[in-house]
Amino acid sequence: MKFAKTTLALILSVLLMFSGTALCCAASPAIGGCNWMSVIDDSTSLADISMPGTHDSAATYLAFGIKARCQDKTIPAQLNCGARFLDIRLCAEKNKLKLVHNFVDCRKGSGFTAPRLYLDDVLEYCADFLGKNEKECIVLFVKEDFGTSAEFDTLLQKYIQRNKELWYTENRVPSLGEVRGKLVLMNRYSKAESKVDEKTGGINLSNFPRQGDNNGSYQAVSLDSYSGKMISTYMVQDRYNYPKEEKWERAVAPTLAIEKTEDQLLINFLSTAAGLSPEINAAYVNAQLLDYDLNQKACYGAVLFDFITPELAAKIYNCNAAVINSSYTPTAGVAADVPEAQNGFIPFLDFVWSWLIQLFS
Numbered sequence: 001m002k003f004a005k006t007t008l009a010l011i012l013s014v015l016l017m018f019s020g021t022a023l024c025c026a027a028s029p030a031i032g033g034c035n036w037m038s039v040i041d042d043s044t045s046l047a048d049i050s051m052p053g054t055h056d057s058a059a060t061y062l063a064f065g066i067k068a069r070c071q072d073k074t075i076p077a078q079l080n081c082g083a084r085f086l087d088i089r090l091c092a093e094k095n096k097l098k099l100v101h102n103f104v105d106c107r108k109g110s111g112f113t114a115p116r117l118y119l120d121d122v123l124e125y126c127a128d129f130l131g132k133n134e135k136e137c138i139v140l141f142v143k144e145d146f147g148t149s150a151e152f153d154t155l156l157q158k159y160i161q162r163n164k165e166l167w168y169t170e171n172r173v174p175s176l177g178e179v180r181g182k183l184v185l186m187n188r189y190s191k192a193e194s195k196v197d198e199k200t201g202g203i204n205l206s207n208f209p210r211q212g213d214n215n216g217s218y219q220a221v222s223l224d225s226y227s228g229k230m231i232s233t234y235m236v237q238d239r240y241n242y243p244k245e246e247k248w249e250r251a252v253a254p255t256l257a258i259e260k261t262e263d264q265l266l267i268n269f270l271s272t273a274a275g276l277s278p279e280i281n282a283a284y285v286n287a288q289l290l291d292y293d294l295n296q297k298a299c300y301g302a303v304l305f306d307f308i309t310p311e312l313a314a315k316i317y318n319c320n321a322a323v324i325n326s327s328y329t330p331t332a333g334v335a336a337d338v339p340e341a342q343n344g345f346i347p348f349l350d351f352v353w354s355w356l357i358q359l360f361s
Contacts, residue, residue: 033082033310036317038135042177046139046184047265048299049176050320052313053085053139054078055271055304058099058106058117068101070271070278070306075122079129082313084138085302086126089145090119090189092152097159100146119159123183127166130181137168137179139302141267142202143188152189153196160185160200171198173263205265211238234265235301240273244281247272248288256292256300266301282306294319 031039040049056070057078071078075086091100097119099106107114108121126138144152160167168179171187185202196202237255239247247270255268270289272281286305289312294300296319303316317323 031323033080033313034129034133035135036082036320036323037084037137037176037180038133039322040176040320041322042175042180044176045173045263046137046176046179047173047263047301050298050300050316051084051139051302052082052308052316053087053141053302053304054083054308055087055269055306056089056101057083057086058089058122059101059104061107061109061114061117062101062104063112064104066277067273068104070101070282072279072307075125076129078308079126079138081308081310082317083305083308084136085304086122086138086140087304088119088122088140088142090142090152090156091144091146092149092155095155096120097152097155103146119156123159123163123166126183127163130166130183134181137176137182137184139184139186141186141188141205153201156189157196157200169200169202171201171204173203173265203265205234209236209238211236212241234267235260236267236269238267238269240269240271242272243274244272244284247274247281248285252285252289253292256294260299260301266299267304268301269304271304271306278306286312290315297321 037049054071057075059068059070060072060074062068073081078086089100089102090097099117099119099122106117108117109115126140130136130138142156149155160169166183168174168182168184174184187196187202187204187206188208190196190201190204190206235258237251239251242251252268252270255266258266260266270282270285271278272285275281282305286307286309289303294315298319300316300319305312
């Protein structure tokens, strides 16, 4: 009898041990587009995180889609894919800031009658995402893309003050632990007469270089921050007028090969406006990136895509040592949030445009 009791106790112990292991495994969420930052250590500088992002993040629904459209997913879908660096282009309109791609208004849906997209909308999308994913953060790289309003920075500060606790606005690159659940302001808009200061103006990259010339160097440019007020330098590659093959071979790939120094910001735009359409360019450049052998022990900084996908985003964020590659699963619901084609104005033009994309990609 004593032997039987001992045997039973041993069996129960083994069962409990495996049961506990199963429960532990079940409680550990898979790492994917919505939560990949959650496994990165709090002490990690934001500059030392390989971070997928999007170029002209709001340019999904808009007129002149052939030349102006840069994304086929809404901002919430981009965040679900894994994007954490949003390129936000704004224009002052009376007492509000609206999303634009140059002079073209971004909209909330398809067609000319769809409501315009305003900064209020984008901030609501981001706040909703961060409310559900509190260990993530989102960098907002803000630019005044059309117009030269003297009140631009004042208007932006009004938006920030409405929900001040949501924002990180210091002119200092923070650690991830400082900004979990927050929007990190990155400043590409300040002018010499700007009223912002070191506590309210965000990470100041307003000395951002124009790199659209069709001559000169293809390489990334290393610069001190505006007025030298930020301690570190930053490096950027944004050669936006080169043909897709040259963009990849002579601009993007060499920047991916850079050995970034610790705490140095690196921003690598995969986008280019050359040729017929950003969509054709992205089809080529993005395919090259998917085939490129990234070093998972390297840091690639912020890598900004046109037409981001969950696979492209994962290619970048899986380079962070803490992210568990084996448990990556594409975020459910992303595909359902991909807008319908916006390239034409009538179905026939949509069909012709889709055919051209296939032909030239």
